[in-house]
Amino acid sequence: MGLTSHKVLALALLLAVALFIGTVLLWPRLAKRSWRAVAGRVGMLLATQLAIFAAVGLAANQAFGFYASWADLFGREQQQGVVSDQAAGGGGAGPVQVVALQDVTVPGGARAAVGGQIQKVDVVGPVSHIATPAYVYLPPEYFQPQYAHRTFPAAVVLTGYPGTAQALIKGLHYPQTAHRLARAGTMQPMILVMLRPTVAPPRDTECVDIPGGPQTETFFARDLPGVMASHYRIGRSSGSWGIVGDSTGGYCALKLAIHHPGTYVAGAGLSAYYKAPIDPTTGDLFHGNKKLRNRADLMWSLEHLPPPATSLLVTTSRHGEHNYVSTRAFMKKVKSPTRVSSIILDSGGHNFNTWRREIPATLQWLSQKLTA
Template sequence: MGLTGTRTVLLAAVVAVLLFAATVWLWPRLAGRGVPRVLARIGALLLVQASLFAAVGLYANQSFGFYGSWADLFGTEDRPGVVVDHDTPAAKRVRLVETRRVNVPGSGAATASGRIEKVEIQGAASRIASTAYVYLPPEYFRSGHRREFPAALVLTGYPGTTEALINGLKYPQTAHRLVKEGKMPPMVLVMMRPTVVPPRDTECVDVPDGPRTETYFTRDVPAAVSAYYRVGDGARNWAVMGNSTGGYCALKMTMRHPESFSVGVALSPSYEAPIDATTGDLFGGSKRLRRENDMMWRLDHEPAPPVSLLVTSSEKGEHNYRDTVRFIDKVKRLNARGEPTRISSMILPSGGHNFNTWKRQIPGCLEWLGNRLAAPDRRH
């Protein structure tokens, strides 16, 4: 069973309850003096506490996506790199792994609830391969909707799991509901984690002499997905959205690559890449590269791109609030000079850097995003 699987969490909870019940039942027999009985009581208490900690820890990991697998948890992730053939047609750079239904009320048929497909996406330019969960809305399978769809790349934080976007933040379920309520058009969601070379946190940077993560997300993923699915292939058809590290990636990739994304949504983002033990040296010691990945610096020194941005924060409980206000003010000053970058924001009165806060923000952000993407013109 997988680390983040529901059955794993339920099994841990059942074991904890059974051990607690057994301890209560057997406690009278363990009463009394003597080393064996004292050790038995200590052992029973330790077993109960360990099982409770394990159950709570597994539930927290499933909810917040700290670790994606047992290998990730124990630091034994050693998957070899994937060789990518550059002459492979783009449509064949997506490999279907499995399909699953969307957990929404009503029929489980794809025409009613949509479908989630787990795929592996190979990057021709970056030579990176990573898995994704692709949400296809019900309209994708209906005979009357043969047009191509807009798409959004949705990224987790670090070291998050892609499953957390489905089970914790509930992106597919929220998009399904909003479309049903007429608040946004149907779109394809490509859900991924930014950690494509675990365990390193690359902050979606093309690392000198290292993984070209930015190239993978801005060139390889849109090209492969557009060739495999009925998805538009222009920047006006693509958005990128993410939380925390994924929020920084969304903001940065939209600003740096308006040829790939026309809309970016950043939930609780930072505005520059950190340098710490999880990232290593992302810029090869280059101050120029580091500045170019600093969004505040870009607003002051680079041409403003023709994109729409949405940033979120909270007045209380969120560490990025002051930086978010500064960022908004900078873009507003550019607007006043006629520059093409557009900014919107969602500021909560209070809310921490966590799933509960982001779940409050996602519906409004998806609605905003969906109504700024253009529907593709091509027909099939």
């Protein structure tokens, strides 16, 4: 059974309850002062606490999508994907392979022309040679006859680190929110390409082209928009692509919009930070290259590089978010022709509940910036 299986969570909860009841019932027998009784009490308490901790951890992982599998949890997921050619009639060979379809959980979602569709795909970057899974939300209009020759704007949607792409669907409800807003007429129909920034697991590459390592920035700036536009009816004009993310994904979204305005005309960072960290999850990102290190610092980029013709959106809260002060400083550094907008909540932590409050306005903002 998988890490995100409901059966695993149910078993963990049952074990925790059983150990708690067992501890209560057996405690009188273990009330003696012998070493066996003391060891029994310590063992029962330790086992109960571990079971409760495991159940809480599994529940939190399902709610926030930190890890997708046991291998992902224990750091054994390290191999990149392999491209496999498919026979005629099986979807064809290419950098984008559709591997599964799923309905959108909205009224009438069983019909693609009513609810849209989510496609799980395997993507391979022809320049970066990075392979990663993603989920693509196609709006209902994509399947309606009157829109058969229309192209659509698209947005890359990124999780935090480590994150799972499924969390963007199950936890943050991006497809459901986009469907609801488009149906209400407050945003235009848009294709969402949902994935995590961890395209070389388990390493946190911070969307940086690492010398001698994964070329993550190249993948997101060049490969991903190109191969997706070749596979789906996505507009090829300079205003067709936006990008949004939370936490690490938010940093990546802002970074890519700042450094690649010809690709992303709008970038939104939900609870983003503004400088790539160096820690055990990232390793040495820059190999002593000061130019690369400075470029990955968005404050430095705004101050020292020519201002890009792109639109940025940043979010924070006055109470509960760690990035309030840095976000205010970031906005002050923006110079024309770069445009900056913000969502500032009175209170809200670094979590899914806060981001769900910000996503509707963020998608509407993106919709206003993009053209098909």
